Amino acid sequence: SRRFCSGRVSLEGISKPVVDRIIRVDHAGEYGANRIYAGQMAVLGRSSVGPVIQQMWDQEKAHLKKFSELMVAYRVRPTILLPFWNVAGFVLGAGSALLGKKGAMACTVAVEESISNHYNNQIRTLVEEDPEKYKELLQTIKQFRDDELEHHDIGLEHDAEAAPVYSVLKTAIQLGCKAAIFLSERI
DSSP states (O other), X not given: OOOOOOSOOOOTTSOHHHXXXXXXXXXXXXXXXXXXXXXXXXXXXXXXXXXHHHHHHHHHHHHHHHHHHXXXXXXXXXXXXXXXXXXXXXXHHHHHHHTOHHHHHHHHHHHHHHHHHHHHHHHHXXXXXXXXXXXXXXXXXXXXXXXXXXXXXXXXHTTGGGSTTHHHHHHHHHHHHHHHHHHHHHO
């Protein structure tokens, strides 16, 4: 009889708690990013910045798909907070977009800077553990980090810093990101 591959990876020799935490939080983050861009598109989708937001959203959709696959492969449960991130992400995206293009881009800069820093921390953790053992995961995180940095730069190019109360908005969003990361890693 023929046995079909389940898409799972060997868990031998890996630090399951480290991998679980990383994949769980990254899946949650990409899920939240998708909801943010959905909210922005709901408000600004037909504006001149709509195609730019759509391009970034398409990359986030690919990120979410990959982390969904990794959750199955590494047998990681999702955070129980996904229903909350569903609503909170959309509200953040739509709310920032209601401030106009600059507000949406300020949100993008704040979120993508937070996520890029978070990915860098994960890269350091995996390299310290064993870069060869976590090669595929490291490649994925590095590529997605680079995509997030590109989104950050796109936000700056589209006048994010000219948004109303930019520094307050950025600080508040980044505090929210830190809280979301902390909670999603754990529950």
